[in-house]
Amino acid sequence: xxxxxxxxxIAVASAIALVLAACSSGEKKxxxxxxxxVAMMKSLGAGEGQVxxxxxxGYVENGSNDPxxxxxxxxxxxxxxxxxxxxxxxxxxxxxxxxxGEYDVVSASGDASLRLIYGGDAAPVNTDLVPNYADxxxxxxSQQWNSVDGxxxxxxxxxxxxxxxxxxxxxxxxxxxxxxxxxxxSPYKGKITAYDSPIYIADAALYxxxxxxxxxxxxxxxxxxxxxxxxxxxxxxxxxLIGEYWGDYLKHVASLKSGGTVLGTTWQVNINLAQSEGVxxxxxxxxxxxxxxxxxxMISSEAKNPNCAYMWMDHIASPEANxxxxxxxxxxxxNAKACDLTSDTNFCTTYHAAxxxxxxxxxxxxxxxxxxxxxxxxxxxxxxSEWVKAWSSLRNA
Amino acid sequence: xxxxxxxxxxxxxKMRLLALLTAxxxxxxxxxxxxxxxxLITAFFTIDSFTGNVVAQFNLGNFQDMLxxxxxxNVVLRTLGIxxxxxxxxAIFAIPMAFFMAKIAKPKNQKILVALVLTPLWASYxxxxxxxxxxxxxxxxxxxxxxxxxxxxxxxxxxxAIIIGLAYLWLPYMILPIYAGLERLPNSLLDASxxxxxxxxxxxxxxxxxxxxxxxxxxxxxxxxxxxxxxxTAQIIGGKLQMLGNVVYQNFSINxxxxxxxxxxxxxxxxxxxxxxxxxxxLASL
Numbered sequence: 001x002x003x004x005x006x007x008x009x010i011a012v013a014s015a016i017a018l019v020l021a022a023c024s025s026g027e028k029k030x031x032x033x034x035x036x037x038v039a040m041m042k043s044l045g046a047g048e049g050q051v052x053x054x055x056x057x058g059y060v061e062n063g064s065n066d067p068x069x070x071x072x073x074x075x076x077x078x079x080x081x082x083x084x085x086x087x088x089x090x091x092x093x094x095x096x097x098x099x100x101g102e103y104d105v106v107s108a109s110g111d112a113s114l115r116l117i118y119g120g121d122a123a124p125v126n127t128d129l130v131p132n133y134a135d136x137x138x139x140x141x142s143q144q145w146n147s148v149d150g151x152x153x154x155x156x157x158x159x160x161x162x163x164x165x166x167x168x169x170x171x172x173x174x175x176x177x178x179x180x181x182x183x184x185x186s187p188y189k190g191k192i193t194a195y196d197s198p199i200y201i202a203d204a205a206l207y208x209x210x211x212x213x214x215x216x217x218x219x220x221x222x223x224x225x226x227x228x229x230x231x232x233x234x235x236x237x238x239x240x241l242i243g244e245y246w247g248d249y250l251k252h253v254a255s256l257k258s259g260g261t262v263l264g265t266t267w268q269v270n271i272n273l274a275q276s277e278g279v280x281x282x283x284x285x286x287x288x289x290x291x292x293x294x295x296x297x298m299i300s301s302e303a304k305n306p307n308c309a310y311m312w313m314d315h316i317a318s319p320e321a322n323x324x325x326x327x328x329x330x331x332x333x334x335n336a337k338a339c340d341l342t343s344d345t346n347f348c349t350t351y352h353a354a355x356x357x358x359x360x361x362x363x364x365x366x367x368x369x370x371x372x373x374x375x376x377x378x379x380x381x382x383x384x385s386e387w388v389k390a391w392s393s394l395r396n397a
Numbered sequence: 398x399x400x401x402x403x404x405x406x407x408x409x410x411k412m413r414l415l416a417l418l419t420a421x422x423x424x425x426x427x428x429x430x431x432x433x434x435x436x437l438i439t440a441f442f443t444i445d446s447f448t449g450n451v452v453a454q455f456n457l458g459n460f461q462d463m464l465x466x467x468x469x470x471n472v473v474l475r476t477l478g479i480x481x482x483x484x485x486x487x488a489i490f491a492i493p494m495a496f497f498m499a500k501i502a503k504p505k506n507q508k509i510l511v512a513l514v515l516t517p518l519w520a521s522y523x524x525x526x527x528x529x530x531x532x533x534x535x536x537x538x539x540x541x542x543x544x545x546x547x548x549x550x551x552x553x554x555x556x557x558a559i560i561i562g563l564a565y566l567w568l569p570y571m572i573l574p575i576y577a578g579l580e581r582l583p584n585s586l587l588d589a590s591x592x593x594x595x596x597x598x599x600x601x602x603x604x605x606x607x608x609x610x611x612x613x614x615x616x617x618x619x620x621x622x623x624x625x626x627x628x629x630t631a632q633i634i635g636g637k638l639q640m641l642g643n644v645v646y647q648n649f650s651i652n653x654x655x656x657x658x659x660x661x662x663x664x665x666x667x668x669x670x671x672x673x674x675x676x677x678x679x680l681a682s683l
Contacts, residue, residue: 095449096650119448190553198651242637244554251633258537260554369447385446388651389462395647396639397468 035148036120038301044129044310050082051308054097054106056295057249058269058329059157059316060085066276069328071321079315081308089247090197091365092388098122101302104309107157109293110145111199111221111365111384116298117153123301124151129310132317135335139356144373145366146296154296155317160331160351161290161362162195162203163283165256165266178207178286181264182238189241193255193264196245198384198391199365202291203265204231204238206363210288220291221366222374228382232390239394249273256281268330289361326351433664439657451653459658469644473662476641479560480624484571486564487620488613491571496605498572499579500587511576514569522566526633529562530554533634554636562630563623570619578612579605614674621670625663 053060060083063070072083086103088094091112098106098121108116116122127133133155140146140156147153166175171188181192182204194200202220208230209217217227243260246252249270255261256274271283297313299306315321319337326333327342332353339348352358366373372381406413441455463469498510517525532539533551540551552558582605590600606613628642639647641663649656674680 092651099450115448119445119450239637244636248632258534260534260537367447383446385444385449385652388648389655392644392647392655393466393468395637396472396644 035118036301038120038123040124041126041129041299041306041310045307047079047081047308047311048305049080049308050084051105051305051312052103053083053085053312054088054094054103055085056107056109056329057087057089059107059295059325061325061328065273066328069324071316071324075312075315075321079308079311081305081311083312089249091199092197095119095121098300101300104300104303104305105312106298106300107295108154108298109295109365111367113145113154113296113298114367115384117148121301122153122298123303124153125155125299125313126310127152127155130155130314130317132314132319132322132335135319135337136317137334137336137354140294140334143294145294145364146298154298155313156334157295157297157316158322158326158329158331158334159292159294159359159362159364160268160329161285161292163266163268163271163290164286165261165264165271165281165283167256167259167262167280168282169280170259170262174282174284175263176284176287178203178288179211181241182207182234184237184241186241186263188263190243191260191262192238192241193244193246193252193261193266194235194238194242195265196247196395198387199291200265201228201231201235201387201391202363202365204234206291207288208234218376219374220363221368222372222376222381223368224372224376224379224381228386228390232394235394236397239397245395253277253279269328272328272330285362289363292359292362292364294364323347326353436657436660436664439654440661442654442657444652444654449651459655462655463658463662469659472639472641472644475556475638476625476663477666479556479563479640480621482560483563483567483624484617484620486560487568487571488617490564490568491575491616492609492613495572495575495579498576499582500584511573514572514576517565518569522629523633525566526562526630529558529565530634533558533561554634555638556635558634558636559631559638559640562634563620563627566630567620567623570623571616574612574615574619575609578609582608610677611680614677614680618670618674622663622667625666 060072061069062072062083062085076082086097088097088106091109094106094108095112095115097103098108098116099119101121106112106116106122108122113122133152136156140159142150142152143156146156164175164178164181166180168174180186181194186192195203201223205217205220205223205227208215208227209220212230215227215230217223223231242264244251244255246255246261246264249267252261252266253270253273256266256270257277257279266283268283271281274281297316299309299313303309316325317335319335319341322333322335323338323341326338327344327347330351332351333339333342333348336354339353342348344350348354368381368384368387370380370383372379406416439451440459441457443452443454443456443458444450445452494514498507498514502510533554535541535551535553538551540549544550552561586604586608587600590604595603626642628640628646631638631640631643632646635643641659644659645656648659
């Protein structure tokens with residue numbers, strides 16, 4: 001009797017679970033590599049009163065980190081759209097957050113944007129509704145990671161390189177190469193850090209590209225199996241050197257401050273934050289070049305506040321806001337007019353905003369696919385899902 | 398009006414039972430077992446390798462990946478090791494503390510002691526772990542600053558740090574059940590044991606321990622299961638070390654089915670643990 005009842009309870013539970021699972025997976029079932037049809041906004045209406053944003057740390061500042069750094073309050077007063085921001089720590093985080101459908105806008109890097117577009121999570125952007133789009137550098141428009149067949153899926157935000165951070169008072173001599181974070185005899189063993197995301201495999205690939213030309217790596221996001229295995233092997237060798245992998249930028253800054261981390265990959269904004277707290281730390285682009293990002297403001301296909309979302313995209317692309325965010329984060333602005341508005345008049349020169357040559361050895365994050373992104377057709381490349389598995393395996397070994 | 402409804406209910410015991418149990422029953426089946434079931438089913442799905450969307454197509458690939466990659470065997474063993482160590486450490490600290498609270502402290506102080514044991518639970522989990530982060534920080538942390546001069550150094554971030562942090566966090570969950578168990582233990586038994594010539598340790602081993610064993614098991618279920626599922630402590634003070642929860646956390650955003658597959662491991666371990674506990678008979682005498 002008791003067993004029978006238990007059995008029927010379990011039967012009911014699993015039936016319900018089946019229904020739940022079917023509901024949750026029913027919406028987006030097919031494995032689409034075709035472009036999902038998502039409608040484009042036709043005209044702009046009144047603001048909804050709020051906008052929910054997923055952004056990189058430092059992209060949406062309302063003065064709470066530094067009272068002088070604020071390009072949100074003005075927007076809120078002018079449009080009546082209250083800005084709610086959720087900071088994503090990795091591209092994978094951001095993709096997952098956007099899949100919930102609870103956010104309107106995202107600042108997606110190249111390794112997230114295509115996934116969002118082909119996953120049906122991002123909508124094409126009607127650039128006519130974004131007046132400031134006209135002033136964006138032409139070199140950033142209609143790129144592989146922010147458009148499909150000439151249709152824009154977002155507003156370019158800015159670009160930058162992942163840097164090598166080092167504590168100037170501890171690391172001596174100053175490093176010039178990524179080799180310093182892969183050196184098995186490093187005196188800073190246990191105090192080196194790396195970015196905690198599968199995309200970090202691209203950093204290893206970049207180093208191999210410059211130091212082992214035999215492998216024939218042309219682009220760190222396009223790795224065939226041999227190249228991929230070599231990059232993962234390099235990261236396995238690196239693991240004993242690592243003290244902590246960082247995903248949370250605040251913890252990373254705290255670690256740089258305490259000296260728990262003295263060397264490793266970082267973003268300019270982390271350097272700026274640490275320096276503002278008096279930490280003797282510097283960030284450089286090493287001789288091998290860097291991986292980097294070119295970010296895009298994208299709108300969700302399920303945006304509940306599309307009008308405020310468009311207003312935000314126009315605002316953040318405006319020369320004033322773009323200059324402010326670029327200067328705070330430490331990246332090259334995307335709006336050509338922003339260069340006249342930065343408080344440091346040399347800012348755009350320092351960050352090479354219009355200097356195409358500087359970006360030659362910056363390899364933007366991209367979503368690795370089976371079809372090699374560097375144009376090779378004789379081999380299959382390792383897709384990003386395998387990068388994820390390899391990274392998970394590496395981190396847990 | 399109200400009283401007539403009550404009269405109506407009073408005459409119909411089955412309706413009464415239904416009204417009482419529908420809400421909790423639904424909660425149990427839908428929210429609790431339903432979630433577990435959905436988890437189990439998702440574990441057999443896969444994802445589109447490009448967009449990361451879940452594809453509802455039955456396959457065993459996730460389990461194959463999990464079982465063939467030695468990394469996941471290591472993380473299971475590591476997590477088990479941590480959970481067992483935390484449970485043992487909690488038991489070692491909790492038994493004397495609970496004994497003092499229940500048997501030695503004056504009755505009016507007992508309540509104060511119970512309150513004191515509970516105070517750490519008032520503070521946020523995160524605050525406590527970040528506090529441990531600044532305690533354990535190598536070279537610049539509180540432990541190195543305070544105990545460095547006498548030759549004791551912080552273990553740094555890693556496995557030992559996780560064990561210390563979790564043992565600190567879950568200690569109250571071990572003390573309280575043991576305290577409750579000891580309170581029910583009549584003092585006369587201890588006196589009798591002493592009168593019959595048993596030394597303290599012998600009394601502890603042959604009289605106290607068997608009688609508080611069910612409480613110990615109850616406490617261990619908390620400390621063990623809480624440690625098994627934890628990932629935040631490992632993130633903050635674990636250095637580069639990962640536990641099972643971290644694997645789930647790392648994968649759920651990119652590969653939900655694989656995260657679900659990993660999540661079946663702690664469920665299985667806990668089921669086995671509860672089954673073992675049941676076999677000892679400790680659950681019956683709780």
